[in-house]
Amino acid sequence: MKKDIPQFKVQDLAIAIVPNNDDEDFWDVYIMNLRDEPINNVLINSKGYGELEGEEIETTILRHFFERIGPLKIEKIEPIQTKFFEITNEYWVSFQYNDYMYDKKYVFVKGSISQINFTPIPFLDKKGVMIR
Numbered sequence: 001m002k003k004d005i006p007q008f009k010v011q012d013l014a015i016a017i018v019p020n021n022d023d024e025d026f027w028d029v030y031i032m033n034l035r036d037e038p039i040n041n042v043l044i045n046s047k048g049y050g051e052l053e054g055e056e057i058e059t060t061i062l063r064h065f066f067e068r069i070g071p072l073k074i075e076k077i078e079p080i081q082t083k084f085f086e087i088t089n090e091y092w093v094s095f096q097y098n099d100y101m102y103d104k105k106y107v108f109v110k111g112s113i114s115q116i117n118f119t120p121i122p123f124l125d126k127k128g129v130m131i132r
Contacts, residue, residue, distance in 0.1 A: 010104040013039070015091050016121045017080060017113050018128030027113070029077040031093065032122060033069040034132075042066040042095040044077055050087030050110055057087065069095075074123040085113040106131045 012034040020026050029046070033039050044066075048059040064077050080089065088110050094103035108129065118127040 006100070008100055008102060010093075010102050011035075013093065013095075013104070014122075014130050014132040015077075015093070015106040016074075016124075016128050016130040017089075017108065018121055018124060018126050020079065025082055026079040027082060027128070029080050029091070030074050030121075030124070031066075031069065031077055031091075032074045033071065034122070035097075036071050037097070038068050038070050039095045039097050040068050042069055042093065045092040046078060046090065048084050048087045048089045052083070052087050059084070059087075072123075086110060089113070 014032040014034060016030045016032060018028050018030065020028050031042070031044065042065065044064040045061055046064070047061045048057075050057065062078060066075055069075055077091070089108045091106040092103065093106065094101060096102075108131065113129050117129045119130050120126075121128045121130055
């Protein structure tokens, strides 16, 4: 029965989008494991969708895989063009921890990736936008 399946909540994991110091047209997207233990078999699907310059668009779905992300570690997922900040950007993360599969969607809605939403980003000594 569905009620018999445990429903564990994703905690201590975050996605951050941070300005790139070398190219102002691209920012960097990171995944952060804020746990004291590693997570395994991390699969991330990223896509963007919405209206851009008067046209409905949907970006290609990109898939990223990390066999292991160590405790209190950060990994770069991908660069993102700043022009896509005007659409919704979604990162669907699934991973294994303590023999259980977890998943969570991190959704940066249109216009949310902006300096007014900056917060300090752990491990990077930079500011950016983060969803935990």
